[in-house]
Amino acid sequence: MTYTSDQFSKITIPRLDFSNFSSEEADSQEAFSKDFVNSLSRFGFVTVINHPFSDDEIEQLFSWNQRFFALSNEEKMKAAHPKQANPHRGYSYVGQERLTSALEIKETFDQGPSQDDIYPNRWPPESSISGFRSSMEEFFDRCHSVHIMLLGALERGLDLPPGFLSHRCLNNSSELRLNHYPSFPASEISQAGAKRIAEHSDFGTLTLLFQDDVGGLEVESQDRPGVFFPVAAGEGRITKEDLYVPKVLTVNAGDCLQRWTNDKLKSAVHRVVLPQGVRDDDIVRERYSAAYFAKPDREQHVGSLTPFLEKGEEESGYERITAWEFNQSRLGGTY
Ligand SMILES: O=C(O)CCC(=O)C(=O)O
């Protein structure tokens, strides 16, 4: 597949106001829920303002993100990601993970649930970055509660009974990833075919994505396969206000949600490339982001759920493998 960017596309990812859902007004809640479903069904992505995270929480998250990656390599390697990929934990240096054959100019720090004894987290020593672990653990739990709220909106928008999706995600086995894309000469990208992050879809239910204002995130069009357009694109260039954290939360559907809903909600392919307007002789600004990959409980199946299958077609749709088996099969080959 050849991929092209359509940076000036008029496709606009809908921007929803979460305060409509958190209000007591049934009509506003209903409208938010329907719009949320429609956007994930049409684009696989949505952006949300007035979301439940406070400015302070997000600013702190970005501050930890910057402080962690500013540590020396030696310090970061004290939290090194284990050799095998499953599941992601700890620090990965530039080039360690490849989603395709392209070099990816990014370093990452992955964290799972603090109560996971089978796959424990890998923290840098407290003496290197005091307070990092406790803040990140707290933020992880906040993301879990926002994930459950958003599943509530999907249940409503999809006319499902309350808890129909969320009860499959209560023993949190999600992952939180800090991304740092270092600064580099733009010519390296055009000559070497490197990317910040190559084309991929996320594996879980929903991804809560926090971006800074550098830009470069693009999503593949559902109508024109192979054509990518910027997330938060308006009638032309992205403005700082389109992206600026902490105001805007980007949410996208992952493969498990696509499977459960038998393709009604789309796990769209996305990537991070050069921001718009960058020329070959520019030095590209560094970029920070954080992604909470919300996932179903490991023992839950990720086959198509009955309400999304035609009557008498219960055997059709996606196979009922467990979320754990699915996650492992998707991770293999990326490391
Ligand atoms: O950095 C971004 O904006 C996107 C990152 C992403 O897609 C991922 O980590 O899966």
Ligand SMILES: [Fe+2]
């Ligand atoms: Fe992603």
